[in-house]
Amino acid sequence: MKLPRQLDATQRSPHRRPIRAQSARILNRVTEQTAADREGDAPRLVASDSFSTSLLFFKNGDDAILTMRKSEVLAAEAVSCLNKALCHLKDIWEEIGIPEDQRLQRTNVVKNHIKGLLEMMIKEEESLKKRLVSSIQMCRTEMEQLCLDLQLPMFEEERGVTMLQQEKNIRTQTEALMKEKTRRMQQLKVLLEQEQDLCDILCSVPYGIAPDSVPSPEQLEDFCQHIANQSTEKAKRYAEFTDLKRQITSYMDELDHVPETSFEKDVVCEDEDSFCLSRDNITALKLLLCQLEERKADNEALCESHREKIQQLWERLQVPQEERGAFNEHMVASRKRNLEALHAEVQRLEELKLLNIRNVTDAIRSEIAALWEKCFFSAEQRQAFAAYHSEDFTEELLSRHDAEIQRLKQHHEDHKELFDGVHHWEESWRLFQELEKKATDPTRFTNRGGNLLKEEKQRSELHKSLPKLEKKLKAQIDAWEGDQGREFLVNGQKFLQYVEEQWELHRIEKEKEKLERQLKKSKQTEEDMLYGTAVRTPTKRRFLGTTTPNSKSRKFNATSSISSATSNSTMRSVYGGTVCRSPVPRPPLSANKGPAASGTPGVGKPPHPRLQGCNKENEAQSKGTPPLSGALLTPASPQRNFSIASVASTYSEFVRDLSKASNAKIQHDILNSTSSANL
Structure with missing residues (x-):
């Protein structure tokens, strides 16, 4: 604060004493106040003309408790400082000798200065209060709007708090709501970007959530689920697209087909990630695949038809295998060039x-x-x-x-x-x-x-x-x-008539065979009755012993010879059933005493030429064909059995020895049969 400079003695105002008196009164009042402060009198309000404050002092007997705020203490200190300053100014003015009117002026300047300063401070504090009120109102309005946007209940303000605390509470709550709104909006923005990408790829309709409105947690959760479903659908369609593209590319390669339409070019030539995976495009891909499959099937059918035609013409024209082998490449594949080659070959043939x-x-x-x-x-x-x-x-x-x-x-x-x-x-x-x-x-x-x-x-x-x-x-x-x-x-x-005829023919054939067997059997029976019973089933030959037969066996053989000669004067051949009549006349009875009657086999006359021929024929039959049925096997004597068993080792030798033995004894048997008949 700048004070007016000190005046000369000649310039001093005539009103110096009143100013000095006024200053003295002010200083006295301050001094009284200070003294009162020192003495601790009853509480009273002391206010100067330039400053107003309040000091409260409470005293109860001997125990005095001072209760005041820190701000009030500071205010009291400010008043005390002001009083000291004024007292100091008073002393200075006294020493200087400033007249009273000038003191009054100077004191007025001090008062105006302090008053202006305090008014300015009050104005600032009033402005602060207004700002607080405005902030409270603005934060309350913003908080209410945020609660509406976030779909939250209204914030209940705490009662009985100061304006500062109220503003702080509302502002803190507003900031928390703003952070929640920002978080939701940021999450919504990310989800909207993902949805936009999926909609561009899948050509689908957006979910329908407004990008400016604040979504609720349930809406965000549903939106996230929708994005997840769309992502799954995208992966499914992408896999289907890649599979269809692979098949389409394979068919186009087999058919030597070059993409013609813009859609075919997008499918085959463009990047897979840039292809729109809409339902219409997937349907179009399936349709294109079906068309290519039909074309391939038509080509294969046409190629197969050409191949069959070529095979027929090759067979009809008797084309050599070398020329056919050169064309084998086109007889397997069904590509476009194979079809053209087959068509050309058909035309040539x-x-x-x-x-x-x-x-x-x-x-x-x-x-x-x-x-x-x-x-x-x-x-x-x-x-x-x-x-x-x-x-x-x-x-x-x-x-x-x-x-x-x-x-x-x-x-x-x-x-x-x-x-x-x-x-x-x-x-x-x-x-x-x-x-x-x-x-x-x-x-x-x-x-x-x-x-x-x-x-x-x-x-x-x-x-x-x-x-x-x-x-x-x-x-x-x-x-x-x-x-x-x-x-x-x-x-x-008719087929059934044809079947019945076949069965009837079969039955007639069976009856015919049965009748033939019966006729053959009856004929065989007649032959057996005429020529004797034949042994048809071959039996196992018993082992022929080497012992010399006794007289009883010879006698039994003689009796057998007589009985056989009585029934039939001729002797059947052992083989083939042929009857061999005796080519020589009967010898006299004295012939039995000849050498042929001796017991030693193999010694006697040589066999008759005709019998020997028959034996040769029988021997040939034994080597080539089986003996005829109806042959009568005449049992041989023990002597002949001994001779055959000791000599024959094979069937041919057996036949040969049997023929020799028969020729050696034939005359003896004939004589025996003749003598028996005469007797």
């Missing part, structure tokens, strides 16, 4: 076919005949195709044959199930007849390896399965005839 019409027509006729057999065409049905017997080999005739073979193939394909069933029945029937014939063959018992048991088992199975197969075919034929409205013919007659 067609041109070559026209140059070899006769050979090709003959080849087609062979195929037609084979199809006639497969379709069981009768002679009338075959004669209906008159071009089959034409000798005018022209292109028109070839075309008619081609049309006929296509018709037959289609006919066979349409009724393939029935024809296969009939073929199966015929094969089973043929096998059944073969097994029936084998069952009547006597040589089947000599087979080894269990074939007899297998054949019997197979024959039994066929005997059971044939009626079942016929029943099944009957049901199929009835259904076919109901659909087609015509009869199903096999070789010009």
